[in-house]
Amino acid sequence: METLLANLAHGFYVAFSFQNLLFALIGALIGTAIGVLPGIGPVATISLLLPITFGQPATTAIIMLAGIYYGAQYGGSTTAILLNLPGEISSVVTTLEGYKMARNGRAGAALATSALGSFFAGSVATVLVAASGPLLTSVALSFGPADYFSLMLLGLIISAVLAQGSVLKSVAMVVLGVALGLVGTDVQTGQQRFTFGVPELSDGIGFVSVAMGMFGIAEIILNLEKPEAREVLSAKVGSLWLTKEEFRRATPAVLRGTILGSVLGILPGGGAALAAFGAYMLERKVSKGRHLFGTGAIEGVAGPEAANNAAAQTSFIPLLTLGIPANAVRALMVGALIIQGIQPGPRMVEAQPDLFWGLIASMWIGNVMLLVINLPMIGMWVKLLQVPYKYLYPSILIFCCIGVYSLNNNVFDVYQTVIFAIFGVICNKLKMEPAPLLIGFVLGPMMEEHLRRAMLLSRGDPTVFLERPISASMLAIGAVVLGAMLLPNLRKGKDAAMSG
Amino acid sequence: MRAQPAGATWPTQPLKLVVPYAPGGTTDLVARLLAQGLGERLGQPIIIENRPGAGATLGSQVVAEARPDGYTLVMSNIASHGISPALYPGLRYDAVRDFAHVALVISNPSVFVANKDFAPRDLGAVAALAKAQPRGVAIASSGAGSTNHLLIVQFAQATGANINHVPYRGAGPAMTDVIAGVVPLMSDSLPSAAGHIRAGTVRGLAMASATRHPAFPDVPTFREQGVDLVSNSWFGLSAPAGTPPAIVDRLSRETRAVLASAETRARFAELGGTPGDLDAAGYTSFIATEVARWLPVVRASGATLD
Numbered sequence: 001m002e003t004l005l006a007n008l009a010h011g012f013y014v015a016f017s018f019q020n021l022l023f024a025l026i027g028a029l030i031g032t033a034i035g036v037l038p039g040i041g042p043v044a045t046i047s048l049l050l051p052i053t054f055g056q057p058a059t060t061a062i063i064m065l066a067g068i069y070y071g072a073q074y075g076g077s078t079t080a081i082l083l084n085l086p087g088e089i090s091s092v093v094t095t096l097e098g099y100k101m102a103r104n105g106r107a108g109a110a111l112a113t114s115a116l117g118s119f120f121a122g123s124v125a126t127v128l129v130a131a132s133g134p135l136l137t138s139v140a141l142s143f144g145p146a147d148y149f150s151l152m153l154l155g156l157i158i159s160a161v162l163a164q165g166s167v168l169k170s171v172a173m174v175v176l177g178v179a180l181g182l183v184g185t186d187v188q189t190g191q192q193r194f195t196f197g198v199p200e201l202s203d204g205i206g207f208v209s210v211a212m213g214m215f216g217i218a219e220i221i222l223n224l225e226k227p228e229a230r231e232v233l234s235a236k237v238g239s240l241w242l243t244k245e246e247f248r249r250a251t252p253a254v255l256r257g258t259i260l261g262s263v264l265g266i267l268p269g270g271g272a273a274l275a276a277f278g279a280y281m282l283e284r285k286v287s288k289g290r291h292l293f294g295t296g297a298i299e300g301v302a303g304p305e306a307a308n309n310a311a312a313q314t315s316f317i318p319l320l321t322l323g324i325p326a327n328a329v330r331a332l333m334v335g336a337l338i339i340q341g342i343q344p345g346p347r348m349v350e351a352q353p354d355l356f357w358g359l360i361a362s363m364w365i366g367n368v369m370l371l372v373i374n375l376p377m378i379g380m381w382v383k384l385l386q387v388p389y390k391y392l393y394p395s396i397l398i399f400c401c402i403g404v405y406s407l408n409n410n411v412f413d414v415y416q417t418v419i420f421a422i423f424g425v426i427c428n429k430l431k432m433e434p435a436p437l438l439i440g441f442v443l444g445p446m447m448e449e450h451l452r453r454a455m456l457l458s459r460g461d462p463t464v465f466l467e468r469p470i471s472a473s474m475l476a477i478g479a480v481v482l483g484a485m486l487l488p489n490l491r492k493g494k495d496a497a498m499s500g
Numbered sequence: 501m502r503a504q505p506a507g508a509t510w511p512t513q514p515l516k517l518v519v520p521y522a523p524g525g526t527t528d529l530v531a532r533l534l535a536q537g538l539g540e541r542l543g544q545p546i547i548i549e550n551r552p553g554a555g556a557t558l559g560s561q562v563v564a565e566a567r568p569d570g571y572t573l574v575m576s577n578i579a580s581h582g583i584s585p586a587l588y589p590g591l592r593y594d595a596v597r598d599f600a601h602v603a604l605v606i607s608n609p610s611v612f613v614a615n616k617d618f619a620p621r622d623l624g625a626v627a628a629l630a631k632a633q634p635r636g637v638a639i640a641s642s643g644a645g646s647t648n649h650l651l652i653v654q655f656a657q658a659t660g661a662n663i664n665h666v667p668y669r670g671a672g673p674a675m676t677d678v679i680a681g682v683v684p685l686m687s688d689s690l691p692s693a694a695g696h697i698r699a700g701t702v703r704g705l706a707m708a709s710a711t712r713h714p715a716f717p718d719v720p721t722f723r724e725q726g727v728d729l730v731s732n733s734w735f736g737l738s739a740p741a742g743t744p745p746a747i748v749d750r751l752s753r754e755t756r757a758v759l760a761s762a763e764t765r766a767r768f769a770e771l772g773g774t775p776g777d778l779d780a781a782g783y784t785s786f787i788a789t790e791v792a793r794w795l796p797v798v799r800a801s802g803a804t805l806d
Contacts, residue, residue, distance in 0.1 A: 144682045185558055188644060188667055191590060203551075203562070449669075456666050457683070459635045 008130055011357030015365055020063050023056070024362050027064040028369045031071015036078050036381050059355045061336055063362040066316075070122070070363070073272070073312055074370045077114040077305055078381055082107060085219055090272035090308040092435050093280040097293065097300025104296045108240040108378075113250050113298055114305040115374045121258040121306035122367040125313035128262050130360050146454040146464050150474035152447045155274050157478045158281060159439040167485045170436045173427070177440025180205055182448065200412040209413055210441055212400050213420025214427070214434040220393050221425050240375065242298075249289050250302040256282060257306030265311030272308040272315065273439070279307030313363055320356055510570050510747050511544040517737075518574045520559025522552040522670030525642050526689040526773075530606050530735050531575045533767060537758035538751075546573075552669040556580035556643060557588055564593035568600070568742035570751070576601065576738035582790040584645040586798035595791050600743040601784040603755040604776030606768060607734040608690045609709035610651050611719065612639075613702040618684040623706050623725040626685065627659040636662030640683040642671040647733040648687035650797070651708055655687075658727050678702055689733050690716075691771035708732075715772045734790075736776060736783055752780045 014020065056064070076091040081098035094114065101110040143151070156178070160170040183194045184204030195201040242250065260282060261275040283303035284293050293300055319333065337355075374381070404413045424434055458464035465471050517535055521527045528550065535546035551559030556579040563574035574580075581595040593599075612623070620626045630637040639655075641648040644667045656663035666683050668674035671692040678686040679701050686693075686702075690713070697704045697716065704719035708731035712721060722729045737755055739748060758764055759775040768775050778786055 142680070144680075145677075185554055188554070203558070453666060453668075456664065457635075457638050459664060461635075 004131055007353070007357050008361065010353065011130075011359075011361030014059060014354050014358030015063065015361035019057075020060050020358065020362060021365070023060050023064040024067045024366050025369055027067020028071040028366055028373055031068040031073075032075035032078075032370065032373050032381065033071075034068070035072035035075020058337060058352075059358045062333060062355065062359055063366075065333055065336060066359060066363065067366050067369075070309070070312060070366050070370060071373075073309055074115060074118060074374050075381070077118070078111060078374070078378070081110045081114065081301070083219075090276045090304075090312070092273070092438070093276040093304040093308075094301060096280065097297050100294070100296030101298065101301060102296075106246075106296065106298075109242050109246055109298065110296075110301050111378055112240045112242055112375065113246070113302045115371055115378075117250065117254040117257065117302045117306040118309035119367050119371045120254055121261060121310040122313055123364060124258050125262050125265070125310040126360060126364045126367070129314055129317055129363070130357075143470065144454070144468060145450040145457065146468050147470040147474070149447055149450040149454055150465055150471040150478070152443045152450070154474045154478040154481075155277075155443055156436075156440055156447075157482055159277055159436045161281075161481055161485055165431050165433060169430075169432045173432055173434070173437040174440040177437035177442075178444035178447070180210070180437070181441045181444030188452065200410065200416075204445075205441075206404075206413050206416060209404060209416040210420050211438055212404060213417040213422075214424035214438065217397065217400060217417065217421035218424025218428060218434070220397065221421060222428055224393075240378065246298050249287070250298050253283050253287055253299040253302035254306040256286070257303035258310045260303075261307030261310030262314045264307070265314030266317045272311040273442070275311035276304040276308040277439070279303040316359070316363075320359070510744075510750070511542055513571065514544050515539070515542070515546045515570075516572050517546050517548050518559045518563050518572065519548055519550045520552065520556035520574065520577070520580055521550065521642060522668075522672050523550050525671030526608070526692040526733070526771075527556070527575045527577055527735055528670070528672070529691055529771070530773070533764065534605055534737070534755065534758060537761065537764060538754055541754040541757060542750075550670075552643075554588065554643075556645065557584050557591055557593075561593055563738070563740055564598040566740050568740040568744075570739065570743050570747035572740065573602070573751075574599075574738050575605075575735055576787070577735045578733040578790065579643065579646040581736075581738070581787050582734075583647065583650065583794045583798060585791050586795040587645045596784065596788050598741050599738040600741055600745075600748050600780070601787055602737040602739060602748055602751045602780055603759075604734060604736040604778040604783045604786060605755065605759065606691070606771075606773040606776055607732055608771070608773035609707055609713060610648050610731040610733060611688055611690050611693050611697075611707050611716075612651075612655075612705040613678065613686050613688055613693050613697060614705045615678055615681045615684050616701070616703060617681065618703070621705075622720070623655075623659070623722065623727050626705070627661040630659075630661035630663055633662070636664045637685065638664040638666050638683045640666045640668060640674040640678055640686040642674055642688065642692075643667050643669065646689075647731050648689060651729060651731040652687045654729055654731075655722075655727060658729060675702070691768075691773050694771050713772055715769060734776070736778075736787075738783075748780050 015024070073090065077094050077098070079085045080091040080094040081102050084095050084099040098110045098114065101107065156174050160174045161167060179194075181204070183201055185191070185195075185202050186193055192202055257275075257279040260279050261272075264275040264278055265272065280300060280303060283297075283299040284290055287297070287299040287303070289297045289299045400417065401414055404417045405411065427434055427437075454464055455462070465475060517531055519528045519531045528548070531548055535548055539546040551562055553559070556577060560574055560576065560580040563572055566572035576595075576599065581599075585591055585595050614620070620629050626637060639652045641652060643649065644665075648671075649665060649667065652663060652665050655661070666674075668677070671686075671688050674683070674686055675688065675692065675696060677683050679696070685705070690707075693702070693704070694715070696702045697719070704716060706722050706725055706727075707713050707716060707719045708722050708729055710721070710723070710730050712724075713719065737751065739751070756777075756779065759777075765775060776783075
């Protein structure tokens, strides 16, 4: 305990230097701005800013990049609630109840819940990272490829089950997502798969194109059908204060989300998105307001927002202790560290105490800054969105276009985005949810890698998935969840809950 | 205005260096060391881009097709430019013709490392265990087509042991799984394993150098343990074919200057590698020899894409 306090004190000493504070603030501001403005995500921004970090000390660089990342999480929630545009996958869930709350005139309350819930969860998770980093590492380490595969399969099943509408359609979207994820060059044999001779596809379909097309641009196209209907929303944020009733309902949801998110965050590959989805499902099942889901239940904002922020913090553990980048943003941070001559890995806690503890301290400082940036100044960010649609949409489209183009400096990515935008509109008309597709798309290639590795290690014996207790439990839970959906009564119950 | 000679103003913007493996492996490590020194000398930052997959051929393919303007480079290596041409039937680039090779950067031996708790302490015990267990013994590598992969195949051939090769997207993720005990053994290039062996997170089981390595005198060689295998890998810098010769020359000169610096020499020694001493022409003919050399070796080893 004493060493922990001494370590944290050292971390705060590092983080409170003028330079580190300044860059934490810059990171948080940039992050919020790009989170609010749909189109350019943290991945594109961080890669664009990477050259700037070359000249900075490693700790300052990573603090700024981390600030962008959390900032985008906070900012992403703002657009998720006000515009139904998720900035990142992890804020997809926030759109479900948050946007409905906004439609009910409680946008301010939803934003406050999101910011306060995120802050609370972020603070708790920061302490957790500091206190149990080394311990939690051994938990993540005990996961073998079979366990990862089963965990991801469970993640897919959950994402299909909790999607709106028909489970069958959601499963179809998940499978389609996995199939899209397999397009490209097979990593083990170099064979081209489903590329139809198009060289640009040999590297796979771009995640940003799929996400931006199906969520961002499709949404804009669909909105043009009902012109200016939503401007009212962005204009009326309403009171930021929660009513007593709302506060009473949100508090336990935040606590549950924090716990769930902290646990799911340390699993590489899981991270913030899985945490948010998991928390949403949990709230829909156990919260007092579960009958209100689909109509703007505050628990549906509080739980996932707390969970994704907790997971965003705890997901630094595999990065800082194992050097495993769980997602694109982490991979960029690993890159920034290695450029600085620091190899992320098990030795970093001892070899780079300034960086490790300084980053942890800055996580908390960053959360305080974001609370200030997002709550009292929410009006400023909302103003950014109050621009009439005729100005806003073309600007968003241009931002999206620049963002997508700048990924590889290739127009093919822009065309790809357009195709997915059209596909997103078609899916919407067919009442097929895009979220399960995106989750399948992200998890599919990782699942394939783990599946093949597990099968290689077992020499082709599939019972390995049942032999390992962690894997077997995940599969059992998955089977139960899926089986439950086959029962007509439960399905009706879910549909009723979905349609409110 | 008089026309400027090609490359007179180059570079005016940051360069991109493609690492065809996941972060954390030797290629990545060496690329980042080089990028720092080279970037300072060129006056433009060099941005590393990891494009792993298919035995380092994916990232190399990208660079082979990139615009030859001197702004896109690749860490060419023994896998992508030596062994893979013999191993990947569908390879879409020619390791010699489709590139303007710049300089050899580093060469180093391979090493077998084991999880801390893995019972066998030497190669004999590994082979015995592999024969005793129905599923054999699994050995991880940074990917199919690397020297580390071939070393595994040759080891299995030499000892008749039942070895299960498990390829990864790079040494970084493979090492993580070895530390975690998912795979008990790994065949790795020394630089990426060096830190882990020193830290004691993995055990150095056998070094594939002819004699004991000066940086790791405690790790016995394969030969000492009765398996007559020596395995070296190399890594270098290459650009797409058609890159202006003036730019290739400048890159080659600056790279060799970075390699000659005391700082780089000290760091490479720590990693167990030898700095390269080949210019553009030397490296090009070196690669041509390597491609020719590996074809029969790969055939004889019976190595396949698992």
